[in-house]
Amino acid sequence: MAGPRTFVAYAVPILLSLCADAFYLPGAAPHNYRQGEKVDLFVNALTPMLAGTDDAKLKSLINYDYYNPKFHFCEPEGGPKKQPESLGSILFGDRIFNSPYDIRMLENNGTCQTLCTVRDVPGEDAKFINDRIREDYALNWLIDGLPAAEMKVDLRTGDVFYDMGFNLGNDDEPYHETPALNNHYDIYIRYHSPSPDNYRVVGVLVWPSSHGGPQDGPVNCEEEAPPLILSETAPNMIRYTYRVTWNESDTPWATRWDNYLHIFDPRIHWFSLINSLVIVVFLCIMVSMILLRSVSRDISRYNAIDLSEDVQEDWGWKLVHGEVFRTPRYPMALSVLVGNGAQLCAMVAVTLVFALLGFLSPSNRGSLATVMMVCWTFFGGIGGYISSRVYASMGGTDKRKNSFITATILPTTIFAIIFLLNLFLLAAGSSGAVPFGTMLFIVILWFGISAPLSAIGSYFGSKHGAIQHPVRVNPIPRQIPPTPKYLRPWAATLLSGILPFGAAFVELYFVLSSLFASRAYYAFGFLALTAFVVALTTATVTILFTYFILCAEEYRWHWRAFLTGGGSAFWLLAYGFFYWLSRLSLDSFSSTVLYFGYLFLLCLFDFLITGTIGFLATYWAVRRLYSSIRID
Ligand SMILES: *[C@@H]1O[C@H](CO)[C@@H](O)[C@H](O)[C@H]1NC(C)=O
Ligand SMILES: *[C@@H]1O[C@H](CO)[C@@H](O)[C@H](O)[C@H]1NC(C)=O
DSSP states (O other): OHHHHHHHHHHHHHHHHHHHHHOOOTTOSOOOBOTTOBOOEEEEEEEEOOOSSTTOOBOOOOOBOTTOTTTOOOOOTTOOOBOOOOHHHHHTTOOOBOOOOOOBTTOSTTOEEEEEEEEEEOHHHHHHHHHHHHTTEEEEEEETTEEOEEEEEOTTTOOEEEEEBEESEEOSTTSSSSOEEOOEEEEEEEEEEEETTEEEEEEEEEEEEOOOSOSSSOOOSSSOOOOOBOOSSSOEEEEEEEEEEEEEOOOOGGGTTHHHHTOOOTTOOHHHHHHHHHHHHHHHHHHHHHHHHHHHHHHHHHHHHHHSSSOOOOOGGGGGTTTTTSOOSOHHHHHHHHHHHHHHHHHHHHHHHHHHTTTTSTTSTTHHHHHHHHHHHHTHHHHHHHHHHHHHHTTOOOHHHHHHHHHHHHHHHHHHHHHHHHHHHHHTTOSOSOOHHHHHHHHIIIIIIIHHHHHHHHHHHHHHOOOOOSSOOOSSOOOOOOOOGGGSHHHHHHHHHHHHHHHHHHHHHHHHHHHHSOOOOOOHHHHHHHHHHHHHHHHHHHHHHHHHHHHTTOOOHHHHHHHHHTHHHHHHHHHHHHHHHHHBOOOSHHHHHHHHHHHHHHHHHHHHHHHHHHHHHHHHHHHHHHHSSOOO
16 A cells, blocks of 8 residues: 555655756746745635545535625735636636735734725625535635645544645534634745745645624634624625744755645545556456467468368458458548547647656646647647548548548537537636637637648648558458347447456546546556556457457448447446546536536547547558468
8 A cells, every 4th residue: 555655655746856956847936035025825716625524525616716706805905916827727717816915924923914804795695605615615825836725634544634725614513504604714834944034935724714703893813703604684794814824844845745745535545546457457468468369370270271272261350351441431530530539649648748757747737738738739730640541541532621620620529518618607607617818819729720730731641642451352342240249339339448447447536536626636657557558458459359340250340440449438428427426416507517518528538539549559450460361
């Protein structure tokens, strides 16, 4: 148990700090504060949070702006100002603004301060706030790039862990009917001093609490007060107070993220991850050994028979040698899918390399999504090239149409889905909707850069032309005998999807939690390993199934290979349903639509990527197979 945990806990930060020592990424250089210098506190959108307990469920998927007028939080003088953010960070819902908190390095240590007093919070807004408290919403603050975290104790294991964000209020018993709003924040800022009068922020913890009673007398943070319960029928008055405590820390700036990366979900069992990886690798080796042995036996048998004049009987896959390279149905659609899948594959591979090099840690907000978007855009050429070559090899002739569809179909589909989901977000009053300017920028990125690159790729692809096939196609198609049940397309798809899915499903839990429950994801080493195993398993299993269907004299393998490869997407969809049932209890219709919208996109990507891996691997194997036999 300790091994892998320690590996992740140390390898990632070490890698990070190596990179950080060599050169600082833009925006990642340490800020040295002098005593009394202002330390800015930025506020991000409010997000629903998974409470730390085991059976906690996520209750919503909608983010709200901190300065949503219904919350009535204290605003800075001159109104809130939006902070610049990266593309990925905007897409993933960050909306960062400045705040009126007056924090100065090492000053006002332990002083109780009033931020502001909000009068006349109407009953309906109080109800809005109470509903958000019931949905476990969390405040997300940033100080010097570090998220404010709440220290929590896992009820099951007793482990202390840092959870990014802290509760808006408290609706645990006995406040379930009448939730208490947290209007006092104890902010603990840990600082490290590398040299005299140079201070760096290395940790931010916030203990929120609720202070009811009279909201306008003298302030006293120590005093035991009843919780602040907002009335949903009468106007309320809320006084927000805070207290900053400066704690010296030994943690150097380069490793300040370690505390945050120590968030472990209790149900994560690294052991089972390793276990499933080992099983799958073992399976892969076994499958490829079976395949290699039986194919080489077949080949030697065929070649031996050809030598002896009297037996002229063919069987199994050799029978269909005049059919395997026959143009499948809908070569256009298939080549477009493969082209787009190849583009996504390249994106995933390069993103994982970046992630392994430590560039995409949570400390670079939104960098993961940004890198993915940029990679996808610039790999348009790969998509166009592969699509047009596959199309030509399958005997397609309408090259222009192929190039056009390859370049536009996926961006248009994604765009349409995101646009629809945006409508739901807007209707729910969420801040998570992608702003118009960002939408426009993405359109320019996709249709202005990716599509032309894809056209250029198509041009080179059609210049290189079709891949030569080792055997000729017979003029008259053969009859296909009935195939066994387990080789029928859907059975094969579902059966073959189990293995790649089995290799990934432990990791999937993390990925879904980080997508939907705003948990930080950082175990990129494991993710890369899992992705590699999934690719390997998909390729092997698809080749195996194609070999079986060719042996059953069913030669229409092109589409089947793509489907069989993409089989894991159907399991992913099923897992998504399971996750929805077991880990989410979404109150609103909008949240449910959002969840299934994103889940559908995720499955679509998985289908394209694994389908392409399966198809290309099978193409390679079928060519190898049929070039190894002698045909008269
Ligand atoms: C601030 O106060 C806390 C205790 O209240 C103390 O431990 C800490 O050292 C103080 N920090 C500074 C910089 O004085
Ligand atoms: C800060 O220092 C105080 C007093 O020494 C201590 O009680 C508290 O736990 C410290 N907080 C953090 C976050 O280290």
